[in-house]
């Protein structure tokens with residue numbers, strides 16, 4: 388197994404394209420190294436993207452942010468502006484693993500590993516984040532909810548990788564939040580994860596909403612019916628209840644030791660309600 | 674297969690080694706450089722026994738490829754005491770009997786040092802969250818948490 392550490396996006400794309408499918412991208416390695424050790428993946432070449440400056444920076448862009456795909460959770464936590472604007476996204480990324488894991492884990496890796504339970508993904512979906520993807524045919528921009536196609540599977544073609552995640556400008560009177568349920572308080576895999584982002588008008592009516600749902604289907608989901616239940620309301624209890632019903636209706640969970648289908652479905656609604664109330668409170672503050 | 678030639682700094686000393694791409698930083702520390710203070714509890718990021726800092730960031734050495742340390746500054750448990758003089762955390766771990774078998778101890782010490790460098794006055798809950806990635810099968814954690822809080826209090830004086 389070869390190790391390559393390109394310093395430009397083009398050099399990374401060339402290496403990935405030349406490897407013709409036998410390359411693996413290395414960001415923080417907190418998924419990849421575990422998979423390598425377990426023999427689940429056997430690449431000929433590992434392409435470390437952390438020396439490409441674009442993947443390591445958080446920059447302001449169009450009123451929002453461009454977050455390099457290889458920025459770590461610990462670094463996100465140290466970015467007050469990002470936290471203030473997208474607290475739900477940052478708190479979701481911060482839930483990933485321990486302090487040690489936070490020192491390495493990235494949102495790009497969390498997304499591209501394509502685990503249905505990845506914590507940052509429902510929050511990114513709720514935030515309407517998009518991915519800037521580089522590849523042999525140039526760049527393309529794809530919404531986060533379209534990246535994963537199933538457990539461990541993404542739309543990324545040979546030679547492609549995610550350079551950055553783009554968080555849009557945060558309109559006034561808006562807020563986001565992410566909650567997950569795990570049986571412990573730290574270091575566990577989500578049984579359910581829900582991200583909610585909403586925007587109010589000056590009078591407190593909801594004018595836009597997005598709900599991202601994780602760990603209850605083969606990929607994280609954008610639940611438009613849940614968002615529709617909130618838009619045009621004052622996010623009163625009736626509207627929240629309709630939103631919760633829509634969330635439960637969207638669940639296609641598996642039955643396993645972490646939770647039965649009935650349990651995950653029930654909990655997804657509960658968490659969606661709580662995340663919605665936090666997002667609403669935050670929207671009132673901005 | 675050509676091995677990777679790596680030049681790095683470990684506990685302030687320049688170090689050079691050859692490694693296979695598969696080898697983790699923990700493999701190289703223990704098996705090639707004979708720095709066996711960092712322990713392998715799980716090799717999957719779950720236990721924290723292999724905690725080291727890399728460019729000032731607390732990480733699991735089992736989740737870093739050794740070749741990634743090219744040009745980096747790595748600090749391990751071996752760099753913690755100053756000659757025969759124990760670091761205050763090491764002394765407090767002894768005073769509080771915060772270890773039994775000792776396998777988790779290097780990881781806890783490295784992690785706790787990294788916490789106190791960032792936050793000299795942590796609450797108990799901050800200590801517990803910071804150390805959530807360090808597992809101990811013996812002590813029940815309480816003595817470890819007391820030792821860290823006591824060290825913090827003493828170091829602030």
Ligand SMILES: Cc1cc2nc3c(=O)[nH]c(=O)nc-3n(C[C@H](O)[C@H](O)[C@H](O)COP(=O)(O)OP(=O)(O)OC[C@H]3O[C@@H](n4cnc5c(N)ncnc54)[C@H](O)[C@@H]3O)c2cc1C
Nearest residue numbers: 412414415416417418419484493496497499505506549718
């Ligand atoms: C102890 C422990 C606890 C954990 N806890 C959690 C948790 O609570 N919640 C959670 O969601 N996850 C958790 N994880 C999983 C993991 O830490 C996260 O998924 C993390 O975000 C992965 O990021 P990374 O940078 O380390 O990815 P890597 O391991 O570097 O990469 C992951 C995968 O994505 C690919 N990839 C990485 N970056 C890109 C890119 N920019 N473009 C294209 N492909 C790319 C890699 O080739 C690889 O297949 C945990 C892991 C450990 C070891």
Ligand code: FES
Nearest residue numbers: 714715716721735
């Ligand atoms: S050996 Fe590295 S975390 Fe357990």
Ligand code: FES
Nearest residue numbers: 773774809810811
């Ligand atoms: S003292 Fe034995 S594992 Fe902690």
